[in-house]
Amino acid sequence: MIEQVADPMPQAGIAKVVLELDVNNHPGVMSHICNLFARRAFNVEGILCMPVSDGKRSRIWLLVFEDHRLEQMIRQLEKLEDVLNVRRHGAEHEVFERLEGFFH
Amino acid sequence: MMQLNGAQLMVRLLERQGVRTIAGIPGGAILPFYDALSGSDTIRHVLARHEQGAGFMAQGMARVSGVPQVCIASSGPGATNLVTAIADACLDSIPMVVITGQVPQAMIGTDAFQEVDIYGITVPITKHNFLVRSAQELLEVVPDAFRIAMSGRPGPVLIDVPKDVQNQLITIDEGELPAPAVADPAPQLDMAALEAAAHMINAAEQPVLYLGGGVVASGAAPLAVQLAEQAGLPTTMTLMGLGAMPIDHPLSIGMLGMHGARYTNFVLEESDLLIVVGARFDDRAIGRATQFCPNAKIVHIDIDASELHKIKSAHVALHANVKCALEALLPRVQAKPRERWLAQVESLRSRFPMQFPGQDDPRSHYGLIHAVASALDDEAIVATDVGQHQMWVAQAYPFRRPRQWLTSGGLGTMGFGLPTAIGAALAEPDRTVVCFTGDGSFKMNIQELATLAEEGLNVKIVLMNNNALGLVYQQQTLFYGKRLFASRYRTEPDFVKIAEGFGVPAVDLDKAEDPRAALAEALHAPGPCLIHATIDREQFVYPMVPPGAANTEMIGG
Numbered sequence: 001m002i003e004q005v006a007d008p009m010p011q012a013g014i015a016k017v018v019l020e021l022d023v024n025n026h027p028g029v030m031s032h033i034c035n036l037f038a039r040r041a042f043n044v045e046g047i048l049c050m051p052v053s054d055g056k057r058s059r060i061w062l063l064v065f066e067d068h069r070l071e072q073m074i075r076q077l078e079k080l081e082d083v084l085n086v087r088r089h090g091a092e093h094e095v096f097e098r099l100e101g102f103f104h
Numbered sequence: 105m106m107q108l109n110g111a112q113l114m115v116r117l118l119e120r121q122g123v124r125t126i127a128g129i130p131g132g133a134i135l136p137f138y139d140a141l142s143g144s145d146t147i148r149h150v151l152a153r154h155e156q157g158a159g160f161m162a163q164g165m166a167r168v169s170g171v172p173q174v175c176i177a178s179s180g181p182g183a184t185n186l187v188t189a190i191a192d193a194c195l196d197s198i199p200m201v202v203i204t205g206q207v208p209q210a211m212i213g214t215d216a217f218q219e220v221d222i223y224g225i226t227v228p229i230t231k232h233n234f235l236v237r238s239a240q241e242l243l244e245v246v247p248d249a250f251r252i253a254m255s256g257r258p259g260p261v262l263i264d265v266p267k268d269v270q271n272q273l274i275t276i277d278e279g280e281l282p283a284p285a286v287a288d289p290a291p292q293l294d295m296a297a298l299e300a301a302a303h304m305i306n307a308a309e310q311p312v313l314y315l316g317g318g319v320v321a322s323g324a325a326p327l328a329v330q331l332a333e334q335a336g337l338p339t340t341m342t343l344m345g346l347g348a349m350p351i352d353h354p355l356s357i358g359m360l361g362m363h364g365a366r367y368t369n370f371v372l373e374e375s376d377l378l379i380v381v382g383a384r385f386d387d388r389a390i391g392r393a394t395q396f397c398p399n400a401k402i403v404h405i406d407i408d409a410s411e412l413h414k415i416k417s418a419h420v421a422l423h424a425n426v427k428c429a430l431e432a433l434l435p436r437v438q439a440k441p442r443e444r445w446l447a448q449v450e451s452l453r454s455r456f457p458m459q460f461p462g463q464d465d466p467r468s469h470y471g472l473i474h475a476v477a478s479a480l481d482d483e484a485i486v487a488t489d490v491g492q493h494q495m496w497v498a499q500a501y502p503f504r505r506p507r508q509w510l511t512s513g514g515l516g517t518m519g520f521g522l523p524t525a526i527g528a529a530l531a532e533p534d535r536t537v538v539c540f541t542g543d544g545s546f547k548m549n550i551q552e553l554a555t556l557a558e559e560g561l562n563v564k565i566v567l568m569n570n571n572a573l574g575l576v577y578q579q580q581t582l583f584y585g586k587r588l589f590a591s592r593y594r595t596e597p598d599f600v601k602i603a604e605g606f607g608v609p610a611v612d613l614d615k616a617e618d619p620r621a622a623l624a625e626a627l628h629a630p631g632p633c634l635i636h637a638t639i640d641r642e643q644f645v646y647p648m649v650p651p652g653a654a655n656t657e658m659i660g661g
Contacts, residue, residue, distance in 0.1 A: 028223060028235065035227045075410035081232040081252060 015066040016045070016091040019074070024082040025051050025058040033060065033083070036076050042069060046096050057084070061095050105277055110239035111140035111270040114203070117246040119146050121284045123174050125530050127152050127161035131178025133218060134205030136270035150530060150559060153551035155182050157523040159189020160549070163198050164527020167510045168485060170321065172199035172253040172261075173527070179205045180218030183264075184225065188517055190260045191229040195514025196344060197321060199258035201249045202230075208268040209237065223264050231259035239272040243282055250285035257408040258321055290425035291407075293432055301379075301403045301420045302436035305335055308377035308401075310445045313337040314360070317344030317513065318382015318406060324427035325506040328381060329353065331430055336442030337379065338449045340368055342389050343498055344513045345382070350504035357449065358458060361389040362649045363495045365458035369655040371449050372397050380404045382426040385415035386514070395654035405429045459646075459661055460500055466619045469493070469568060469639045473500045476538060476566055479624040484536045485510065485528045489521035489545030492574035495645040497540045519548030522565065526552060529561035536562055536627065543569040543599070550602065556632045557607035564627050565603075565634045570641040571596045578644045582659070583651065592641075603634035610634040 023029050030049065037044050046063030064070065077086050108116065114137060118126070127150045130138040141149055152158035155177040162175035177186050183204040193200045207216040223235040232252050234245045242265075249261040305311060319328050325348040332339045332355045339349050340360040349356050357368045372378070378400045383389070390396040393415050404411075404418035405426055412421040422429055462468030466475040473496055486501055487510040488494040494511055503509050510528060512520040525539035546567055556563055570577075577591040603610040613635060616622035626633045646660030 028227075028233075031224060031227055039228055072410065072414055079408070079410055 017064055017066050017070060018089040018091065018093040018095060019062040019064065019077075020087040020089060021060040021062070021077065022052075022084040023058050023060055024084070025056055026082070029058070029082045030060075032080050033062075033077065036073065036080070037064075040069065040073070042067065042073060048095065048099070063096050105275055107273055107275045109136065109140070109270065110236075110242055110265065110272045110274065111136040112143075113239060113242050113274060114246060114265070114270070115140045115144050115147065116281065117242065118174065119144060120281065121247070121250055122171075123147055125150060125165060126174045126176055127158040127527065127530075128176030129153075129155050129158055129178070129182060131180075131182045131205065131218070133179035133207055133267045134176060134182070134203075134265075134270075136267060137176070137203070137205065137265070150526075150555065152523065153554050154549065155185035156189050156519065157526075157549050157552040157555065159186045159200075159202070160192070160520055160523035161527035161530065161555075162200050162202075163189060163193055164487065164510060164524035164529075165531040166193075166198050166200055166527075167524065168507050168528045168531045170199070170323070170507070172201050172250050172258075173531075174201050174203065176203045177205070178218065179207055179222070180220045182218075183222040184220055187225060187229065188515070188519075190226055190262065192512055192515040192517045192520065193260040194229045194231070196512065197258050197317060198260065199253040200260040201253055202260055202262040204262065204264050205270070206235070206264045206266040209266045210268070212266065222262065226262045229260070230262050233262040233264070235264045236266070236269050239269055239274040242269070243276075243280070247282045247285040251288065254285070255288040257318070290428050291423055293424055293428060294422060295432075297420055297422045298429065298432055299436065301405075301422060302433055304377055304401060304403055304420060305379060305433075306438045306440075310375050310448070311335070311337055311377040311379060311442075312357075312372055312375040312400075313339040314342075314378050314380040314383055315339060315345040315348045316342045316381065316383025318426050319345055319348045320382075320506040322382065322407070322426040323506075324382070324430050325349070327427060327430040327434065331434060331437065334434065334439050335437045336440045336446060338371055338446065340364075340372065342383050342386065342513075343511065346498060347503040347506045347508045351502050352504070357453070359498055361386075361655065362391070363499060363645050363647065364655075365499075366456035366647050366658055366661060367452040367458070369649075369658065370452045370456055372400075373656050374448070374452075375400045378402045380406075380418075381430070382406060384408075384411045390415070391649050391653060391655035395656075458499060463500075466613070466623065467637070467639075469496050469643055470500050472566065472568065472613075472623075472637055472639070473497055473540070475620050475623050476540075476627065477501050479627045480536060480538070482508065484508070484538055485525075485532065487511070487521050487525040487528060487537065487539045489539075489541040489548075490516045490518045491542045491545055492570075492578065492645050493540050493542045493545075493568040495575075518545040521545060522549050522556070522563075523552045525563045525565070526556055526559065526561060529563050530559070533562065536564065538627070539563060539565045541565060541567050542574060543567065543571055543593075544573045546599070547597075553603060553606035553608050553634075560631050562630060563632050565632075567599055567634060567636045568639045569599065569636060570639050572641050574641065575645070577641065582644070582648070599634065599636050608632045608634055610636060613637040
């Protein structure tokens with residue numbers, strides 16, 4: 001009703017960040033994670049997900065731009081019941097680089 | 105060994121969890137569960153008239169008890185009708201377990217009759233949700249849902265159960281049934297941060313204690329009052345925190361924010377340290393974030409780590425159960441009278457007090473609230489709907505205990521009041537429950553009058569009728585050049601007849617010669633009652649912080 005007035009958001013940075021998530025492996029986990037980013041209009045540049053060990057867990061790799069909201073995003077991810085832990089890597093992480101061949 | 109179907113297993117697990125009342129509405133996809141529920145000796149089912157009503161009844165029970173409560177609906181429209189009540193519970197951190205029926209697994213994804221992806225729909229409005237794939241899974245999912253709902257920051261959890269899972273047979277040993285869920289342990293206290301917080305409180309000249317709904321949720325209100333008294337801290341409460349400290353306690357400076365008293369917002373402006381406990385710096389509480397308490401350092405204590413540094417960066421952030429944190433903080437905080445600062449607070453209070461024009465006239469809005477409060481004691485529970493009446497009650501009702509006050513804070517849901525009041529009365533049948541409502545809000549879940557009549561609960565609805573969407577009318581008047589549009593109703597229902605039509609007795613204060621006496625009589629008669637009172641549409645909620653302004657730029661009041 002009354003417009004919510006917030007101060008303008010700083011522009012997203014250009015540095016990339018790679019997030020590594022250990023998660024439970026069942027249908028719906030991906031939607032919980034993607035929803036967190038989507039509803040905050042936070043674009044995910046790259047996603048990679050594969051099961052690990054006995055298939056009860058998965059590892060998800062996310063490629064995102066550095067942004068002042070990133071710390072908040074990580075805290076939100078850590079709150080998800082199916083997210084077991086979150087690790088943050090710099091852009092030098094090679095997981096997405098090694099996939100480049102499939103996209104060019 | 106015993107053989108059960110999934111539905112019977114769910115009922116067993118709910119019974120073992122201690123669930124005694126469930127609100128809901130049956131339908132095709134949840135009928136196996138209802139069949140099983142009919143065989144329960146311990147669980148009472150309350151039949152709502154709209155699923156949203158069932159959702160808010162569960163909320164009402166949870167808000168007064170602090171324990172997760174259950175609502176239930178069928179698939180499709182039954183499930184989508186619950187969405188608003190779930191979102192409301194999520195924003196106000198209310199523990200709730202929502203059970204929905206789903207079409208059989210083989211039909212999921214086929215656009216079957218009454219199929220909707222309620223799992224997908226509720227991802228952003230639940231703490232967690234489940235789509236159960238076998239009866240066996242229920243053994244983990246049901247206790248997990250309760251554990252999640254009550255652990256850490258409480259919230260709603262949804263369990264979507266396909267009809268074939270409800271019908272699936274499972275053979276188990278009594279001893280294989282899981283133990284009832286308990287809450288996860290509180291996070292380890294960061295003692296270094298705690299020492300730093302105590303040091304900042306001891307060093308502060310002009311500190312303010314800022315209490316939110318988390319203080320109520322964690323049962324920490326007495327500790328918060330003790331901290332305030334020990335350290336001489338003027339104490340403000342958010343909308344959700346009202347009742348944490350009695351409003352007439354000498355250290356209480358009332359509710360802050362958009363409709364807080366002028367002096368409250370001025371005291372905050374002058375503070376050099378904010379001790380924020382179980383609160384999240386909501387925009388209605390703090391106004392423009394960058395201009396809120398510009399001179400204050402911040403100690404922020406919250407059970408939800410993602411609330412720390414979210415809106416305001418804290419100088420000391422403590423991820424902790426509020427009760428544990430306050431227990432550990434108390435022995436580290438010096439006893440201080442802070443006479444100079446409290447004198448300054450008193451000076452601001454006397455120069456810019458909260459004003460209640462018409463307080464002695466029971467036909468005015470403040471006077472009506474005052475008359476209701478005068479006729480009741482602190483044992484009564486007060487629920488509201490959303491709008492002008494809600495803000496007036498927040499400003500004027502003398503809340504003196506936690507869980508006395510039930511209101512839709514974060515989502516601001518019109519239609520919240522009546523079913524929530526019913527839920528409160530189901531949980532605490534010996535108390536009087538007053539539901540303040542407006543004519544706009546009341547019409548949004550008015551069908552629950554039927555449930556109220558059927559259950560015969562001690563709920564008194566005080567309808568403040570200005571035949572308008574009052575807060576919209578107020579804002580169009582103040583901020584949209586008096587271009588009044590879609591905020592006044594062109595016809596006016598006869599609410600007294602409507603209540604009586606549902607079987608709820610009604611009193612019209614407009615026609616009473618002595619409205620104060622008629623009100624007291626209605627409030628003290630056992631059972632439900634609608635108390636109708638016309639109020640003046642030109643009365644607005646003041647003071648008010650205009651859109652985008654700092655909290656110190658209030659108008660009116």
